Amino acid sequence: MCGVVGYTGTKQAASWLLDGLQTLEYRGYDSAGIQVVSPSGNLHGVKCAGRVAVLRERAAAANPVGTCGIGHTRWATHGAPTDRNAHPHLDGTGRIAVVHNGIIENFQELRRELMAAGHTFVSDTDTEVIPHLIQEAWDGPAHGDLAAAVRNACDRLEGSWAVACVCSDVPGTLVCTRNGSPLVVASTDDGAYCASDVMPLAGVTSHVLQLDDFDVATLSPDGTVSITDRDGRKVEHPSAIDIDWDASAAKLGGYSDFMAKEISEQPEALERLLKDRLGKHGIELDELSLTREELAAVDKIVIIACGTSYHVGLIAKAAIERWARIPVAVEYASEFNYNEEYLVTDHTMCVVITQSGETADTLTAARRMRGMGCNVFAITNVLGSTAARESDGTLYIQAGPEIAVASTKAYTAQMVASYLLALRLALANGSMERAEVEKHFHELETLPDIMREVLARRWQDKQAARLFRGKQSSLFLGRNVNATTAYEGALKLKEISYLHAEAYPAGEMKHGPIALIEGGFPVVAVVPADHVHDKTVSNIQECLARGAVVIGVATDGDERVAKMCSEVLWVPPVADELLFPTVAVIHLQLLARYVARDRGYDVDKPRNLAKSVTVE
Numbered sequence: 001m002c003g004v005v006g007y008t009g010t011k012q013a014a015s016w017l018l019d020g021l022q023t024l025e026y027r028g029y030d031s032a033g034i035q036v037v038s039p040s041g042n043l044h045g046v047k048c049a050g051r052v053a054v055l056r057e058r059a060a061a062a063n064p065v066g067t068c069g070i071g072h073t074r075w076a077t078h079g080a081p082t083d084r085n086a087h088p089h090l091d092g093t094g095r096i097a098v099v100h101n102g103i104i105e106n107f108q109e110l111r112r113e114l115m116a117a118g119h120t121f122v123s124d125t126d127t128e129v130i131p132h133l134i135q136e137a138w139d140g141p142a143h144g145d146l147a148a149a150v151r152n153a154c155d156r157l158e159g160s161w162a163v164a165c166v167c168s169d170v171p172g173t174l175v176c177t178r179n180g181s182p183l184v185v186a187s188t189d190d191g192a193y194c195a196s197d198v199m200p201l202a203g204v205t206s207h208v209l210q211l212d213d214f215d216v217a218t219l220s221p222d223g224t225v226s227i228t229d230r231d232g233r234k235v236e237h238p239s240a241i242d243i244d245w246d247a248s249a250a251k252l253g254g255y256s257d258f259m260a261k262e263i264s265e266q267p268e269a270l271e272r273l274l275k276d277r278l279g280k281h282g283i284e285l286d287e288l289s290l291t292r293e294e295l296a297a298v299d300k301i302v303i304i305a306c307g308t309s310y311h312v313g314l315i316a317k318a319a320i321e322r323w324a325r326i327p328v329a330v331e332y333a334s335e336f337n338y339n340e341e342y343l344v345t346d347h348t349m350c351v352v353i354t355q356s357g358e359t360a361d362t363l364t365a366a367r368r369m370r371g372m373g374c375n376v377f378a379i380t381n382v383l384g385s386t387a388a389r390e391s392d393g394t395l396y397i398q399a400g401p402e403i404a405v406a407s408t409k410a411y412t413a414q415m416v417a418s419y420l421l422a423l424r425l426a427l428a429n430g431s432m433e434r435a436e437v438e439k440h441f442h443e444l445e446t447l448p449d450i451m452r453e454v455l456a457r458r459w460q461d462k463q464a465a466r467l468f469r470g471k472q473s474s475l476f477l478g479r480n481v482n483a484t485t486a487y488e489g490a491l492k493l494k495e496i497s498y499l500h501a502e503a504y505p506a507g508e509m510k511h512g513p514i515a516l517i518e519g520g521f522p523v524v525a526v527v528p529a530d531h532v533h534d535k536t537v538s539n540i541q542e543c544l545a546r547g548a549v550v551i552g553v554a555t556d557g558d559e560r561v562a563k564m565c566s567e568v569l570w571v572p573p574v575a576d577e578l579l580f581p582t583v584a585v586i587h588l589q590l591l592a593r594y595v596a597r598d599r600g601y602d603v604d605k606p607r608n609l610a611k612s613v614t615v616e
């Protein structure tokens, strides 16, 4: 959601700002803009509703010249996605330009106050109060000190923000700050940079600095970055991260879209995650901040997540309860945050699952769990993300950049990370012998090759996608852990094909959703060779009796399912039925992608969605 970039240095700013915005496109947005300051202090802005590609065309025509500038991709919250509401926004004198990610909760009251003082506003955004507040400070107490003016202005704000600001009075200076929304800065030989995340910086440096809330960074053209805290004191040792994703990891590399690339990368992602995890202490999970004794004492686990990561949580619950025998509650972060009666024990551990590490609801929930005295363990993909920084321990899933809005490789890697956690807990509390833990670990090691086999069968998904032509709705069914596979398959289909999909535990279907079924209605049934196979087969029969067209997701060689289904998405046998969701979901990711492409949609950037949802 919203992307911020900034640069000051020796090269023309516009070109890098546009490239930087392009790498942030994955966050989701509906308009974009840049503002460049020339060395003589001319501010030149270009902004528009729509894609960065449109902005690029307009910038090429306008040719903004200058070696310092800021850029933004906007995901509309206050005011429609129009040219006028796109960032950057200016102060009343046209000297100060600001881009902002986040929400200013008290903007109406600030706007009223500023209007009473003679300011006029030209947009419907909450952001526009920021340059006007900076103007007040710049012409007043902070005269000549842009960092002080930005700090004074932000002191008036309530809500969340990552802000970058330039001013024509100090042409090479770029000031940025944050509270609750991520922002990183970097110093290089050709200048200094800021960005919402490390992605735009991957091609320019391998070392970035993270701002803490209320830190203010002043970036200079010689590459100097000077950081001060809320009180204006110099921050001597800002936290730093080394980027270990090479820039090419965020490029298409011959694939037609990022979703296709990321689906294909799943086997390697799991291999990276599993590497060196079996050691002399059993499952090596040093990322946990709890001792073995403390782990053994854990008597309740609360998993907090949203969306696809919530589905991982459901699988994690099954693994932890079965292997480590610890009761697990899985909570939607947005629901948990407003459940005032939530109960924890003295030994409750909280597991936060978030690919981006920046999901606002999840972060709020994790803070609340910490406040309740729980140890918080994060499973995330993004190095140095807020979830990682604020947790007691963090397991990075090492899936590499996930650009497509629909999460795929992060889903399966987070799932395997949860299996590792379950095995580690089982070993710590003695619910499993070491030999058994090792056996399960070796079963996990078989998953990448099974995934490769499923990927090689993508033609089955392409064929099955045709059954969705001309349909308005569909039903996904599964039992036990594969009810979750059904939920995830339906979510993927909805997200990128805009086709309605209802997901239900198969046995629950007859309590309502069966009414949807009529002749030709598509049903996707996840029906592996597991302990509930016969039950799910009966549910498929019930669908067929009402004229449904059934697509089965089944284990190789299942003749019974083959006879019943119009198409079968075949999955090689897995060693343990708990692991079927990890490999079977690949078929449903591919199916969703083929249906979406068949309907002519951009699978990487579905409408209305953002990659990291940084507002509640």
Ligand code: M6R
Binding pocket: 306, 307, 308, 309, 310, 353, 354, 355, 356, 357, 358, 359, 362, 405, 406, 407, 408, 495, 609, 610, 611, 612, 613
């Ligand atoms: O970054 P997170 O894992 O916290 O994101 C949570 C959800 O917003 C996310 O999984 C969303 O549901 C995806 N678009 C699903 O593909």
